[in-house]
Amino acid sequence: MDGGRQQGMSLIEVLLAMLVLGLGLFAAAAAQVRALQATDSALQSTQAAYLQHGVLEQARINGALQGPSR
Numbered sequence: 001m002d003g004g005r006q007q008g009m010s011l012i013e014v015l016l017a018m019l020v021l022g023l024g025l026f027a028a029a030a031a032q033v034r035a036l037q038a039t040d041s042a043l044q045s046t047q048a049a050y051l052q053h054g055v056l057e058q059a060r061i062n063g064a065l066q067g068p069s070r
Contacts, residue, residue, distance in 0.1 A: 009017075
C-alpha cells in the first residue's frame with residue numbers, strides 16, 4: 001500500500017457529512033414551522049381587527065356611538 005495517497009472518503013467522514021447535512025435540514029424545517037406559526041398568528045390578528053372594525057361600524061350606523069357633534 002502507498003501510505004502517501006488516500007483514495008475516497010472514510011466511513012467516519014461520510015457519517016460526519018451526513019450529520020452536518022441532517023442538522024442543517026432540521027434547522028431549516030424548524031425555521032419553516034416558526035414561519036408558519038407567525039403567519040397563522042398574523043392572520044388571526046388581522047381577522048380580529050376586521051371583526052372589531054365591523055362591530056364598531058355597525059354600532060356607529062345604529063347610533064350607539066355618537067360621533068363628534070357638528
